[in-house]
Every structure is written in C-alpha cells, then in structure tokens.
Amino acid sequence: MLTELKIKKMSIYPPLLLAPMAGLTHSALRTLLQDFGGVGLLSTEMLAARKLPIENEKLSPFLVRTEQEFPLSYQLLVTDAAEVAPAVEALHRFGADAVDLNLGCPAPRVRRKGGGSSLMEIPERVKKIVIEAGKRTDLPLTAKIRLGESFSEEKLRNFCLMLEGEGIDLLTVHARLRKEPFCRRPHWQWVAKVKEWLSIPVIANGSVLSVADAEKCLQVSRADGLMIGRGAAFTPWLFADIGREVYGLDIPVKPVCLPELYARFVLALVERFVPERRLGRLKEFTHYFAANYAFGHTLAVKVQTASSVIEAWQRAMDFFQCSDPESLKEAAARIAEVEAVLL
Ligand SMILES: Cc1cc2nc3c(=O)[nH]c(=O)nc-3n(C[C@H](O)[C@H](O)[C@H](O)COP(=O)(O)O)c2cc1C
Structure with missing residues (x-):
C-alpha cells in the first residue's frame, strides 16, 4: 500500500x-x-x-x-x-x-x-x-x-x-x-x-x-x-x-493515561492561548475526549457547565478520581505541572 x-x-x-x-x-x-x-x-x-x-x-x-x-x-x-x-x-x-x-x-x-x-x-x-x-x-x-x-x-x-x-x-x-x-x-x-x-x-x-x-x-x-x-x-x-x-509503520506504542493526556492538553491551552480563549476550547475537546469513559457524559456535562478553566479542571480531576484513581497517581507529575500554572 x-x-x-x-x-x-x-x-x-x-x-x-x-x-x-x-x-x-x-x-x-x-x-x-x-x-x-x-x-x-x-x-x-x-x-x-x-x-x-x-x-x-x-x-x-x-x-x-x-x-x-x-x-x-x-x-x-x-x-x-x-x-x-x-x-x-x-x-x-x-x-x-x-x-x-x-x-x-x-x-x-x-x-x-x-x-x-x-x-x-x-x-x-x-x-x-x-x-x-x-x-x-x-x-x-x-x-x-x-x-x-x-x-x-x-x-x-x-x-x-x-x-x-x-x-x-x-x-x-x-x-x-x-x-x-x-x-x-x-x-x-x-x-x-x-x-x-x-x-x-x-x-x-x-x-x-x-x-x-x-x-x-x-x-x-x-x-x-x-x-x-x-x-x-x-x-x-x-x-x-x-x-x-494499516500502513505497517514502525511508530512506537505510547501507553495512554487519560488524565495525563488531559493534563497535557490543558497545559498547552494555558501556555499558548490568551485566557479568554481557553475555556471554550477545553469544553469542545472534553465533549469528545469524555467518550473514553463509560460515564463520560458526566464529565462532559461537568466541564460544559464550568465557568472557568480552573473550575473545569477541578471537576475533571474529581471525575478522574471517582472513575479511575490509579490513573490519577500515574499522571501525578503532569497534574502537578498544570496546577503550578493554573491554581
Ligand atoms: C466540531 C467540528 C468542526 C468542523 N469544522 C470544519 C472546518 O472548519 N472546515 C471543514 O472543512 N470541515 C469542518 N468540519 C468537518 C470535518 O472536517 C470532517 O469533514 C467531518 O467531521 C467528518 O470527518 P470525521 O467523521 O472524521 O469527523 C468540522 C467538523 C466538526 C465535528
């Protein structure tokens, strides 16, 4: 091919x-x-x-x-x-x-x-x-x-x-x-x-x-x-x-840790976008990303109704904690990075 x-x-x-x-x-x-x-x-x-x-x-x-x-x-x-x-x-x-x-x-x-x-x-x-x-x-x-x-x-x-x-x-x-x-x-x-x-x-x-x-x-x-x-x-x-x-390429497999990925996304928003341009983009992304969880609609709604990035972030962290606490531990270093710039 x-x-x-x-x-x-x-x-x-x-x-x-x-x-x-x-x-x-x-x-x-x-x-x-x-x-x-x-x-x-x-x-x-x-x-x-x-x-x-x-x-x-x-x-x-x-x-x-x-x-x-x-x-x-x-x-x-x-x-x-x-x-x-x-x-x-x-x-x-x-x-x-x-x-x-x-x-x-x-x-x-x-x-x-x-x-x-x-x-x-x-x-x-x-x-x-x-x-x-x-x-x-x-x-x-x-x-x-x-x-x-x-x-x-x-x-x-x-x-x-x-x-x-x-x-x-x-x-x-x-x-x-x-x-x-x-x-x-x-x-x-x-x-x-x-x-x-x-x-x-x-x-x-x-x-x-x-x-x-x-x-x-x-x-x-x-x-x-x-x-x-x-x-x-x-x-x-x-x-x-x-x-x-499909294409048989030698692309290394990177393990996926969902909270870590979410944290990287938030970090990029905070580092690259002016404050008023962050929340809408976080909501849009979360709408799709949430589908990775069995009860993802809860996450989507929580973030959708947040009135700031900090609120959205905290709600997402609560959701991750309830759904898969082990994954939060895995993502701890990245989460700390986000919180250092956000909170
Ligand atoms: C939120 C959203 C925004 C879109 N914006 C554009 C756009 O700016 N330009 C465009 O040509 N298509 C746009 N599309 C259509 C997509 O490029 C694509 O054609 C469509 O989503 C079907 O592909 P998919 O099934 O892989 O999502 C948009 C689709 C979505 C879901």
Whole structure:
C-alpha cells in the first residue's frame, strides 16, 4: 500500500490527514497528536480569508503554532476570488506548508455568507478562486468538498474535474451530502467514483473512528489516504494505531493515561492561548475526549457547565478520581505541572 504522497515539494507520510475542525484543530490538539505520531499532514480549522491579513499569528488562537506542528495545512474559508491574494500572502507570512480551500462546510452561517458548501453550487466562482490561488502560491493547493446537494454523478464529476483542471493538487471528499448529519453512514463508495475520475490524490473522509473503519474505508473508497476529524479528539492515538496496523509503520506504542493526556492538553491551552480563549476550547475537546469513559457524559456535562478553566479542571480531576484513581497517581507529575500554572 502507498505510504507516502508527494505533492509539489511536500511529502505526506503516512497518508493520514487531520481534518480541519472549528474549535478543535488548534495547536493544543495538534501537539497531542504529534506526540503519538502517525499524522502525515496537520490542519488548522477554517480561517476566514477576509480576516487573515489583520490577524496576529502570535496571539490568534486560530494561528498559534509550535515548531512540532509540521507539516501544517491552513484552510481558507473564502467566498470570492478577490479575497484570495491578501489571504495567501498572509499564509506565506505565517509559514503555511499547504493551502486548503473549504468547499464543503454545511453550516448555515457559513453558507449565508457565500462560503463552504454553497460554493459547490457556483462552479464558475470556484474556478476563479482556484485560478487566483494557483497564481498566488507555489504551495500545495488542496480542496475539501462534500458530495453535493443530492447524488448527481454528472455534477460531482464536472466539479471535481474542474478543480483538478484548474490546479488543485489533492482533493478530500467528506463522503456525505450537504444535509446529511454525522449519524448517517458516510458513502465511501462515492469516493471510489471520484478516485476513478481524477488523477490527483483523492483522500476519503467521514466516520473513520477506528483501525477497522480505516481498513474498510480504504477498501471501499480505494482512496490514496484518509482524513480523520472527530476521531482525533476522541482518541488522539488513532493516527498512530492506523499508521502501525494499516500502513505497517514502525511508530512506537505510547501507553495512554487519560488524565495525563488531559493534563497535557490543558497545559498547552494555558501556555499558548490568551485566557479568554481557553475555556471554550477545553469544553469542545472534553465533549469528545469524555467518550473514553463509560460515564463520560458526566464529565462532559461537568466541564460544559464550568465557568472557568480552573473550575473545569477541578471537576475533571474529581471525575478522574471517582472513575479511575490509579490513573490519577500515574499522571501525578503532569497534574502537578498544570496546577503550578493554573491554581
Ligand atoms: C466540531 C467540528 C468542526 C468542523 N469544522 C470544519 C472546518 O472548519 N472546515 C471543514 O472543512 N470541515 C469542518 N468540519 C468537518 C470535518 O472536517 C470532517 O469533514 C467531518 O467531521 C467528518 O470527518 P470525521 O467523521 O472524521 O469527523 C468540522 C467538523 C466538526 C465535528
């Protein structure tokens, strides 16, 4: 099986990509993933192209990045070709390793402004955006789509061929229609169609939450790689497991101690984000992370209703103490580190 994708000067090894996720794929989660290994390409969350030129990359929670987070793709939420040049110039300044175009986001607030999946309905506008982006950067230029409004092979094929023809180097397909929620099974077999139509690498995305899902998705989609979203927050070691078990890579197995992992996440938030940007991100992450516990909803609710990071932290520690006191002992050194900066 192909274990490395070459796109322009960038190597994606293994072909396991982190999905852009608003409120989740920031520096703190990305470094947790890097500690386990197995991610071929990291991602930011979607970044509004219009705002990028005035963002401060040292302070913006969307842009803060450490040296460990490499290679890192920056996803642009763009609505019009006129926004592309200043945004791409900013991405060069920030040291982006790849530029991704968000053409798939179904969120109504994004669509109302003319972004995300609404663009799939206006291929002419997308064409101008891609051409403009291609003129402005030599970085790998990628795009992420959903399957569209309804199943239409012709429409999807024309759209994908247009993207490839205008210079998109790699395409990720979230295998759901625009209105389909996460509880619906993804249509990985539609990624296989896209793969047949295109000669650029095609990446499958949607509900890869385990090694077994990864195997099945690759088999059904015949994709060149996988993009993983929620699984990164549920089980940050998933990339490493897939790298080892599906791609046969020699990635060391690191034992997982959940409170220790949680403490590392909190430490990264505190070290890298301004105070008002921490709590929301902790709540978002905890929503997924809590699923590792049989009574995880209790943890999620406790953190969700906390009014400060300190309160959230203390509630999480109480929960860990009740669920698995031994794991707290194992994580004692890291917990002490957090408490030294937090309390
Ligand atoms: C909380 C959250 C935020 C998301 N934000 C983005 C985003 O900023 N850009 C984007 O293209 N997709 C976004 N997505 C969609 C994911 O990138 C991905 O396509 C989707 O979660 C399916 O993959 P998964 O089943 O591996 O999670 C988001 C998904 C979630 C759950």
